Amino acid sequence: MRHCLVTGANRGLGLEFTRQLLARGARVVATARHPGRAAALNALAGDYPGRLHVLPLDVAAARSRGELARELALVLDGQPLDLLLNNAGVLHGGERFGQVAEADLETSLRTNAIGPFLLVQALADLLADGGIVANLSSEIGSLALRREFRTPSYAVGKAAQNMGTVLLSRALQPRGIRVVALHPGWVRTDMGGERAPALPAEAAAALLAVLDRLGPDDSGLFLGPDGAVLPW
Structure with a gap:
């Protein structure tokens, strides 16, 4: 994976994916909605001059996706992108049945499913x-796997994203491009909270190891951090 793109790289898992890919020797384009505020990511760019490019992306906005595509072509300078890691996402906490907001469902679908x-x-x-x-x-x-009513907007968005993963795997199959959905486990990030057992470094390393082992027949699968296939 020589040239990689990681979205939502300003913190949490996205930042850790970026750090570990750079440590492996990859060239990385890392995106954030507001790159100027991504202090840790910009500091990392200083540690890897010429190998880490930080670009703006609001994955839910068509104009932003188009601008990224144009800039990425210039950054890659004719080299292909070996890994696209769609990490950017949004979760609305504290939702209760009867009080789920339409705006939160729409935001989750745009950011977690439609945008990627x-x-x-x-x-x-x-x-x-x-x-x-x-x-x-x-x-x-x-x-x-659903046994309770929990984080409905996030659940609906990720379920839609999973369908997108399967469809993309079929569309890109003729080119041998493997498309997978990854479950990182419960990770101690801003989204996962302080009670989560897994550290970002551990979760990122586990998922990169899963990607290292992907075979041509694994495209379209939903995989856990140990590489086990999860049910849709």
């Missing part, structure tokens, strides 16, 4: 044949 799907579509010509698209999902988006 359309970003892959916009960047398809820049993807390397045989490359990888990894969508950061969650077991909360699994229909088969």
Whole structure:
């Protein structure tokens, strides 16, 4: 994975993916909605001059996706993108049945499902044949595993993203591009909270190891941090 793109890289798992990919020797384009406020990411760029490019992206906005596609082509300078890691996402906490807001459902769908799907579509010509698209999902988006009413807007958004993963895997199959959904586990980030057992460094390392082991027949799967296949 020589050239990688990580979305939502200003903190949490996205920042850790970026750090570990750089440590592996990759060249990384990392995106954030407000790059000027991404202090940790910009500090990392100072540690890896010429190998880390920080670009703006609001994955839910069509104009922003288009601008990223144009800038990315210049940054790559003719080299293909080996890994697209759709990490950017949003979660609305504290939702209760009867009080779920339409705006929160719409935001989740745009950010967690529609945006990543359309970003892959916009960047398809820049993807390397045989490359990888990894969508950061969650077991909360699994229909088969749901046993309670919890974080409905996030669950609906991730379930839709999972369908997008399957459809993209079929569309990109002729080029040997593997598209997978990844569940990172419960991770101690701003989204996961302080009670989560897994540290970002541990979760990122586990998922990168899963990507290292991907075979051609694994495209379209929903995988956990140990590489086990999860039910849709």
